[in-house]
Amino acid sequence: MSTKFADDSLALHTDLYQINMAESYWADGIQNRKAVFELFFRRLPFGNGYAIFAGLERVLDYLKDFHFSESDLEYLREELGYKEDFLSYIKDLRFTGDVYSMKEGELVFANEPILRIEAPLIEAQLIESALLNIVNYQTLIATKASRIKQVVKDEIVMEFGTRRAHEMDAAVWGARATIIGGVEATSNVRAGKRFGIPVAGTHAHSMIQAYKSEYEAFHSYAKRHKDCVFLVDTYNTLKIGIPTAIKVAKELGDKINFNGIRLDSGDIAFLSKEARRMLDEAGFTDAKVVVSNDLDEYTILNLKSQGAKVDIWGIGTKLITAYDQPALGGVYKIVSIENESGEMVDTIKISSTTEKVTTPGRKKLYRIIDRENGKAEGDYITMHDEDPSSEKRLKMFHPVHTFISKFVTNFEAKDLHVKVIEDGTVIYKNPPLQEMREYAKENLNLLWDEYKRSLNPEEYPVDLSQKCWENKMRNIEEVQEMVEDFINN
Ligand SMILES: Nc1ncnc2c1ncn2[C@@H]1O[C@H](COP(=O)(O)OP(=O)(O)OP(=O)(O)O)[C@@H](O)[C@H]1O
Ligand SMILES: O=P(O)(O)OC[C@H]1O[C@H](OP(=O)(O)OP(=O)(O)O)[C@H](O)[C@@H]1O
Ligand SMILES: O=C(O)c1cccnc1
Numbered sequence: 443m444s445t446k447f448a449d450d451s452l453a454l455h456t457d458l459y460q461i462n463m464a465e466s467y468w469a470d471g472i473q474n475r476k477a478v479f480e481l482f483f484r485r486l487p488f489g490n491g492y493a494i495f496a497g498l499e500r501v502l503d504y505l506k507d508f509h510f511s512e513s514d515l516e517y518l519r520e521e522l523g524y525k526e527d528f529l530s531y532i533k534d535l536r537f538t539g540d541v542y543s544m545k546e547g548e549l550v551f552a553n554e555p556i557l558r559i560e561a562p563l564i565e566a567q568l569i570e571s572a573l574l575n576i577v578n579y580q581t582l583i584a585t586k587a588s589r590i591k592q593v594v595k596d597e598i599v600m601e602f603g604t605r606r607a608h609e610m611d612a613a614v615w616g617a618r619a620t621i622i623g624g625v626e627a628t629s630n631v632r633a634g635k636r637f638g639i640p641v642a643g644t645h646a647h648s649m650i651q652a653y654k655s656e657y658e659a660f661h662s663y664a665k666r667h668k669d670c671v672f673l674v675d676t677y678n679t680l681k682i683g684i685p686t687a688i689k690v691a692k693e694l695g696d697k698i699n700f701n702g703i704r705l706d707s708g709d710i711a712f713l714s715k716e717a718r719r720m721l722d723e724a725g726f727t728d729a730k731v732v733v734s735n736d737l738d739e740y741t742i743l744n745l746k747s748q749g750a751k752v753d754i755w756g757i758g759t760k761l762i763t764a765y766d767q768p769a770l771g772g773v774y775k776i777v778s779i780e781n782e783s784g785e786m787v788d789t790i791k792i793s794s795t796t797e798k799v800t801t802p803g804r805k806k807l808y809r810i811i812d813r814e815n816g817k818a819e820g821d822y823i824t825m826h827d828e829d830p831s832s833e834k835r836l837k838m839f840h841p842v843h844t845f846i847s848k849f850v851t852n853f854e855a856k857d858l859h860v861k862v863i864e865d866g867t868v869i870y871k872n873p874p875l876q877e878m879r880e881y882a883k884e885n886l887n888l889l890w891d892e893y894k895r896s897l898n899p900e901e902y903p904v905d906l907s908q909k910c911w912e913n914k915m916r917n918i919e920e921v922q923e924m925v926e927d928f929i930n931n
Contacts, residue, residue, distance in 0.1 A: 446834060447514075452508070456520075456569075460571055467563050478559070479566045480805070481556050483556075483771050485552055490901075492893060494581065496580035496619040497576045501576055504573075508536060515533060538562065538866035541862050543859065547885065549882075554821055558859065563779065576615075583602065583762065584622045584623035587599075589896055591623075597707075600625070600627045600732075601617050601757060601761060602629070603757070603762025606758055607756070607763065613762065618875065622875065629756075638874065645659075650676040656674070660690040672686075674686070674704065675707050684717055700726060702753065703729065703732065704732040705732070711750040714745075714751045731751055732754040734758065738761070742755060752927065780804075801914050805823050808830050809822075812850070812852065820902065825907065838903060839905055854922070
């Protein structure tokens with residue numbers, strides 16, 4: 443450790459400005475005003491048609507334990523100069539609010555609230571950075587995994603990214619997120635232990651090089667490991683690697699489960715076809731062809747178009763680092779705040795970019811599902827006191843281009859938010875990870891294929907109810923009037 447302050451809490455896992463704002467709220471006595479914040483992103487990552495929400499479990503862990511430790515307070519006092527009165531206030535601060543959230547594995551689209559936080563202003567403010575940090579990364583990785591799975595389809599994907607992940611937390615929580623997105627197993631043993639993810643793996647080139655010959659290395663591996671996948675590309679895949687794997691498998695017979703071979707370089711389309719042919723000719727029709735080497739959904743799609751014969755895809759760097767889009771731009775915005783008379787007042791942030799204007803008010807989010815075909819018609823954001831289920835004929839219209847509209851009948855309105863924290867107490871039990879994965883898979887069945895294609899998908903509708911839209915327009919007008927008054931006076 444490089445300083446005298448023990449890193450024993452996550453409360454300082456935030457941006458300095460949050461603490462400075464908290465101090466101002468406290469100094470002005472408005473720290474306990476009720477506030478409603480929403481977490482959402484404005485643009486889907488990777489040009490994808492949907493995202494998969496992940497991160498709730500860690501959000502709950504974080505909020506449950508939220509407190510400033512003695513060493514946090516010491517640091518704030520000694521190094522950053524915060525005064526004793528404020529520090530003694532935040533010493534006892536805990537998260538006491540309510541949280542509504544989507545379930546992990548839920549499909550999520552741009553501009554819809556993933557989480558809604560209802561808490562005293564100071565608490566809701568202090569947790570912003572950590573919540574965004576968690577949800578942005580995990581949702582990004584779950585979505586990347588899902589994109590890859592859409593292309594891979596029924597074959598297996600193993601996550602191999604630890605060595606290339608952005609440090610240890612990212613490797614472990616990223617591995618977990620890939621499982622929610624549809625990946626079958628990880629090579630990260632700690633993630634396996636911590637989350638119950640299936641762990642799997644083969645061996646590296648170093649083992650072949652350490653034993654000099656593949657023959658010796660495969661035999662040695664097989665001595666201690668019944669399940670064997672031999673890496674065959676160290677010297678010459680077709681002339682030495684695969685023939686040696688087959689020879690060792692034949693020699694050992696039932697003593698091992700010869701599960702297959704792994705290719706990690708060269709022309710994967712050509713080599714996988716040749717490998718399949720050689721394994722089949724040798725009678726190992728159940729042995730799998732595992733491939734790795736800088737793979738992602740684009741390469742996989744291309745390899746499939748070349749007729750590659752692959753059973754298992756090992757994917758590292760481009761999955762765990764979300765290589766083609768390194769960040770999800772999730773934001774956390776205040777939508778309602780209590781005034782001095784104790785009434786909740788909606789609040790809006792205006793922008794010259796239409797998509798950046800926030801939607802004010804405490805809101806709910808529904809997925810409108812056609813009962814006849816089981817497909818989602820779109821998502822529908824309402825004010826908190828609305829229930830679209832009671833409507834026979836629901837008008838859904840584009841929130842910006844309002845003339846684009848449709849009527850939906852015979853639908854189910856699925857409430858996408860679950861109350862996960864009540865008065866600071868976690869009341870939600872995280873389901874097993876495999877269940878979250880299944881949930882994501884089932885949810886994908888709700889979407890027409892047009893929204894799921896990896897290239898230029900159709901835009902899924904995320905609409906506002908009439909009341910919600912009118913409330914937004916009213917708030918915009920109020921701000922416009924305020925700006926006019928300001929300019930004229
Ligand atoms: N048939 C193929 N079509 C398209 N891309 C492929 C094909 N085979 C492999 N690739 C991809 O091409 C990239 C580079 O492959 P290449 O064979 O040059 O790997 P390499 O790591 O440079 O090999 P080596 O380890 O032998 O130097 C990798 O991302 C790999 O997944
Ligand atoms: O290519 P990725 O998608 O990132 O998948 C992980 C990579 O990590 C390993 O290579 P590395 O060269 O690190 O070690 P090795 O000696 O085991 O091949 C493995 O062989 C994969 O190629
Ligand atoms: O088990 C493997 O084959 C493996 C694990 C991590 C990275 N590359 C390969």
